[in-house]
Amino acid sequence: MAADMLIEKIYMSCPLCGKMHDVGKMRRRTYTIIKDENVEYDETYYFCENSDKDENEFCNAAMLNQNLLNARNAYRVRHGLLTSDEIVAIRDEYGMSQVDLARMLGWGEVTISRYESKAIQDDAYDIMLRLVRDNPLQALELLNKNINSFTNEKALEIRNKILEKLDRTGKEFLTRKALEGEYAEFMLPSDANGYCVLNIDKLEAVISYYAKQVDNLYKVKLMKLLWYADVLAYRENGMSITGLVYRHDVMGALPIGHYRLMSLERLNIREEIGYNYLLMIRILPIEDMDYSVLNKDEIAQLDKVIEKFKTYKAKDIVDYMHKERAYKNTNSGEVISFSIAKDLREL
Ligand SMILES: [Zn+2]
Structure with a gap:
């Protein structure tokens, strides 16, 4: 447990020694039992240096309430309950x-x-x-x-x-x-989703992050970039980033529900007509995106993928993916499990 920390000294009438003096307002990490569980939380208290060891700490009512609240919120965070x-x-x-x-x-x-x-x-x-x-x-x-x-x-x-x-x-x-x-059957962490359940907050952040760093980002390329980031994260942390499940498709790994994925209201999508009159789906950054849902490791993995494929055209990245073991060892339409996918060639 970390040492007690002095927050400030407050001049007051001390109820322990009965004198007016500077009382230390302190904070420490401590624990309590809630519903039979040991819960760690931050506790604040006053410290009187004039009193002996057995009774040199006290709390006022507001502190006591705040301490209790901190402990309960720590329990809630651990159990995924609203604080x-x-x-x-x-x-x-x-x-x-x-x-x-x-x-x-x-x-x-x-x-x-x-x-x-x-x-x-x-x-x-x-x-x-x-x-x-x-x-x-x-x-x-x-x-x-x-x-x-x-x-x-x-x-x-x-x-x-x-x-x-x-x-x-x-x-x-x-x-x-x-x-x-579309992900109802993948509600639990498994080899199919890289031991991470679909996380749309992160998915949108990843897509926007790519769109910010990669010029002319279109759907086909984006799908491969998503796969590479998820596989890289799985290989390095044992957990993918987005929780998408990918299938073996003619053009490489393609996430289940990719049409619905591209229809997410928040994404900044522009439809363009290509030279061959095909509809091209262009992805732009989301304006007020909060990237803090991605941790440091995940950002580093995205950067690595961007560094490698930034200048690749859609066709180049598809060709590149076709040489991955994950592609060669799976059949058309089959889910590409992360345990196979992790044997990537070095990026
Ligand atoms: Zn005192």
Whole structure:
């Protein structure tokens, strides 16, 4: 456990030694037991250097609450549950109070207040909260169902906020669901997806990152670049980046659901007519993309792939891929497993 750290000294009347003096406000990493589990978290406390070892620390009420909240949030992060801040963010987005959100969900009025302060939500409650956050259509449905719990004015106000969000994210949500539908049979980490379940946030970031660095990026080339990055990441970290599943296609590895993939609402796509009157799908960077979903290793792997194939035309990269063992040892239409794919030629 790391050593205790001094945050600041505060001159106050110390309840331990009874004198006015500089009391140290300290922070340390500690642990507690929550639901039979050892949970590590950050704890803040005051330290009196005039008192003896057995009783030289104290907390005020606000600190105590914050410490408890930190511990519970650490438990939530470990279990993939929404943290108290994330629950607050859901309410803020829809302009709702704690009681409003509880009423919309048809829960007891203090439920949300408890989740933001003391209690840890069960899985079923967590799923409901996520639905409301991620699917504004669902939120609208719930609001209509429990509309009698609200004044007309409040109901209208919330409805407008939901419609705003629907405008902003509704289409993206629906196109994501369509792609996720194609991946229903790959919901678990396996050799087919590189031990990573489809992650559309990362997928969009990767595509935008490539589009930013590679001039004239079209669909055929993008599909190969995705495959190389996933395989490289799998080889180096034991886990792919996007969770896409690739099949053996005439032109090399092609992800399952590639039409739906290219229809993701957030992607910046331009359709162009090529010389041969074929429709060309050009990929441009997403303007406000947040690349922080990709870690340092993943960015390095993307850079490596870009460095190698930057100047390759679609045909060149297809030819290059045709010589990979992953391609030669699989049949048309077959899923290219990552355990075969990892024997890449050096990039
Ligand atoms: Zn003291």
